Amino acid sequence: MVGIGPGAPEDLSGRALEALRQAEVIVGYRPYIRLLEGVLSPEQEVIGSGMRQELERARLAVDLACSGRRVAVVSSGDAGVYGMAGPVLELLGKSGGRDRVEFQVVPGITAASAAAALLGAPLMHDFAVISLSDLLTPWEVILQRIEAAAKGDFVIVFYNPRSKKRVNQIGEAREVILKYRRPDTPVGIVTSVGRPGQMLVISDLNGFLSQEINMHSLVVVGNSRSYVRDGFLITPRGYRL
Amino acid sequence: MVGIGPGAPEDLSGRALEALRQAEVIVGYRPYIRLLEGVLSPEQEVIGSGMRQELERARLAVDLACSGRRVAVVSSGDAGVYGMAGPVLELLGKSGGRDRVEFQVVPGITAASAAAALLGAPLMHDFAVISLSDLLTPWEVILQRIEAAAKGDFVIVFYNPRSKKRVNQIGEAREVILKYRRPDTPVGIVTSVGRPGQMLVISDLNGFLSQEINMHSLVVVGNSRSYVRDGFLITPRGYRL
Numbered sequence: 001m002v003g004i005g006p007g008a009p010e011d012l013s014g015r016a017l018e019a020l021r022q023a024e025v026i027v028g029y030r031p032y033i034r035l036l037e038g039v040l041s042p043e044q045e046v047i048g049s050g051m052r053q054e055l056e057r058a059r060l061a062v063d064l065a066c067s068g069r070r071v072a073v074v075s076s077g078d079a080g081v082y083g084m085a086g087p088v089l090e091l092l093g094k095s096g097g098r099d100r101v102e103f104q105v106v107p108g109i110t111a112a113s114a115a116a117a118l119l120g121a122p123l124m125h126d127f128a129v130i131s132l133s134d135l136l137t138p139w140e141v142i143l144q145r146i147e148a149a150a151k152g153d154f155v156i157v158f159y160n161p162r163s164k165k166r167v168n169q170i171g172e173a174r175e176v177i178l179k180y181r182r183p184d185t186p187v188g189i190v191t192s193v194g195r196p197g198q199m200l201v202i203s204d205l206n207g208f209l210s211q212e213i214n215m216h217s218l219v220v221v222g223n224s225r226s227y228v229r230d231g232f233l234i235t236p237r238g239y240r241l
Numbered sequence: 242m243v244g245i246g247p248g249a250p251e252d253l254s255g256r257a258l259e260a261l262r263q264a265e266v267i268v269g270y271r272p273y274i275r276l277l278e279g280v281l282s283p284e285q286e287v288i289g290s291g292m293r294q295e296l297e298r299a300r301l302a303v304d305l306a307c308s309g310r311r312v313a314v315v316s317s318g319d320a321g322v323y324g325m326a327g328p329v330l331e332l333l334g335k336s337g338g339r340d341r342v343e344f345q346v347v348p349g350i351t352a353a354s355a356a357a358a359l360l361g362a363p364l365m366h367d368f369a370v371i372s373l374s375d376l377l378t379p380w381e382v383i384l385q386r387i388e389a390a391a392k393g394d395f396v397i398v399f400y401n402p403r404s405k406k407r408v409n410q411i412g413e414a415r416e417v418i419l420k421y422r423r424p425d426t427p428v429g430i431v432t433s434v435g436r437p438g439q440m441l442v443i444s445d446l447n448g449f450l451s452q453e454i455n456m457h458s459l460v461v462v463g464n465s466r467s468y469v470r471d472g473f474l475i476t477p478r479g480y481r482l
Binding site: 241 | 250382
C-alpha cells in the first residue's frame with residue numbers, strides 16, 4: 001500500500017518511490033496513476049480503475065499478491081488515511097492470505113498536511129479529521145463527530161467536503177460549528193493540492209460557502225484562536241512571542 | 242520550514258530533500274539534524290540547538306532570513322503539525338519581515354501517518370490528534386478535548402503522551418476515554434518511528450499503561466469499531482466485504 005502524497009511526484013518519499021519501482025504490478029485509481037507518469041517504467045503492468053471501485057481494486061491486489069506477484073496499490077496522500085490500506089488489509093485477513101503475503105504500508109504526506117502547508121500553519125494545535133462522505137457512514141454519526149469536534153475547539157479538517165451528488169453536507173456542518181465558533185473564524189479551502197488547477201482561498205465561517213468547493217477540495221476550519229495574517233492562516237501553539 | 246518525516250532519510254520527500262540541499266543554513270533540534278547525516282553537504286552551515294528551544298530557533302531563522310540568507314528550519318514529521326511552521330510564521334509576522342522574506346512550508350509525513358502504517362490501518366476513519374503536553378496549553382483544555390474526541394467516537398492519536406516530568410497525563414486521558422469506550426478497545430503504541438530503537442506494541446485501553454511509553458512514543462486509541470487481526474490494528478471504513 002503506497003501513499004504517493006498529494007499529487008506532485010516531488011511529494012513522494014524515497015521509500016514510496018522505491019516501493020513503486022520494485023513492484024511488478026501497480027493497481028490504482030486511474031487519475032492517481034496518471035500522476036505517476038515518469039516514475040513508472042514501461043515494463044511494469046499498470047491496472048487503473050474508476051471512482052468508487054476501491055473494493056474491486058483491493059480484491060484484485062489481494063488476488064495478485066496471493067498468486068505470488070509483487071503488487072503496489074497506490075493511494076493519493078497517505079494510504080492509511082481514508083486510503084487503500086484498510087480495505088486491502090481487511091480483505092487479506094478475510095481471505096486467509098495473511099500467511100502467504102508480505103504486507104507493508106508505505107505512508108505518504110496526507111492531504112491535510114499538504115493543504116496546511118499552503119495555508120500557513122493552521123494545524124499547530126489539536127485537530128480533528130472528518131470525512132463528509134456519507135456513502136459508508138450514516139450522516140447522523142458524521143454530524144455527531146462535527147458537533148464533538150466543534151465543542152472541543154479542535155481545528156477541523158474536512159475531507160470530501162462536497163461532490164456532485166453531495167451538496168448540502170458542508171452547509172450543515174457549518175451550521176453546527178457556528179453554534180460554538182464566531183462567524184469570523186478563519187476557514188481555508190485548498191483544491192487540487194499539488195495538482196494542475198491548484199486553488200487556495202482563505203475565508204471565514206460566515207462566508208466560505210460562496211467559494212468554489214468540490215470533490216478535490218479540503219476545508220480547514222480554524223479553532224477559537226486561529227487568525228489570518230499576511231495572507232496566512234495560523235493557529236497559535238501558545239508560545240509567548 | 243521543512244518537514245523531514247518520522248526519521249529515516251527514506252521518508253523525506255523529493256521536495257524536502259531539494260529544499261535542504263538549496264539551503265545555505267540549516268536550523269533545527271540537534272537530534273533531528275543528526276538524522277540528516279548523509280543528506281547535508283559539508284559546505285552547509287548547520288545550527289543545532291536543544292530541546293524546548295523552539296522559539297530561539299525560530300528567532301534565529303527569521304533573523305538569518307531577514308539578513309538575506311537562505312534558511313531551512315527542520316522539523317521532524319510534518320513542519321505544520323506541532324512543528325516549526327507556526328512559531329516561525331508568527332515571528333515573521335511580528336518582526337515585519339514578511340515583505341522581505343519568501344516563506345514556504347514543505348510538508349512531511351507526520352508521525353501519526355508513520356505510526357499508523359506500522360500498526361496496520363487504524364486511521365481509516367475520522368480521527369483526532371491531541372498533544373498531551375501541557376507546557377503551552379492548560380491541562381483543563383486538553384482534558385475537554387479528550388472528552389470531546391472520546392464522545393465523538395474519533396480514533397485518537399496522542400502526541401507527546403509522556404515525558405520524564407509529565408507522567409500521569411496519559412493515565413488521566415485513559416480514565417476519560419473509558420467513560421465512553423470498552424476496556425478492550427485496541428490501543429497501539431509506537432515508539433521512535435523510523436529511528437533506531439523503533440518499538441511497536443498493540444494492547445488495549447485496559448492494559449496499555451503497563452507498556453513502555455515515553456517522549457518518543459505515539460499512542461493510537463481505536464474507535465468503537467476498531468479491531469485487531471493478525472497483529473494489525475484496523476479501523477473499518479464501512480465497506481461491506
